[in-house]
Amino acid sequence: QVQLVESGGGSVQAGGSLRLSCAASGYKFNRYCMGWFRQAPGKEREVVATISGYGTADYVDSVRGRFTASRDNAKTTVWLQLSGLKPDDTAVYSCAASATYSVRCLSRRPSEYDYWGQGTQITVSS
Numbered sequence: 001q002v003q004l005v006e007s008g009g010g011s012v013q014a015g016g017s018l019r020l021s022c023a024a025s026g027y028k029f030n031r032y033c034m035g036w037f038r039q040a041p042g043k044e045r046e047v048v049a050t051i052s053g054y055g056t057a058d059y060v061d062s063v064r065g066r067f068t069a070s071r072d073n074a075k076t077t078v079w080l081q082l083s084g085l086k087p088d089d090t091a092v093y094s095c096a097a098s099a100t101y102s103v104r105c106l107s108r109r110p111s112e113y114d115y116w117g118q119g120t121q122i123t124v125s126s
Helices: none
Strands: 003-007 010-013 018-025 033-039 046-051 057-059 067-072 077-082 091-098 120-125
Touching: 003 091, 018 033, 018 091, 018 120, 033 067, 033 077, 046 067, 046 077, 057 067, 077 091
Parallel strands: 010 120
Antiparallel strands: 003 018, 018 077, 033 046, 033 091, 046 057, 067 077, 091 120
16 A cells, blocks of 8 residues: 655744655655645645655756755655745645656656645745
């Protein structure tokens, strides 16, 4: 049974930091691209970062330089370090797994992902 379990959300003031974790099980973790998505109220779900099974991370422009994705294939866990948080970063953040094994993970659409975590809320106050 595939499981993605996120933790680490919460409320912070602008400029603060959080670290999200996503513990995966039930599939060949190292052969899957992992994505971090967020969805704010009234908005569509959007990707913020992806990380390939090789550990190559990519970011959307709005978070590049502030967010850092990492993974440990032995621990079947991915993390998203969020720094310099802004009120616009407020959203439900989810991790997801895509059966894409390549040096870089270019899967940015939710439809390209096979498994999803339950999501965790991040609220950034000004």
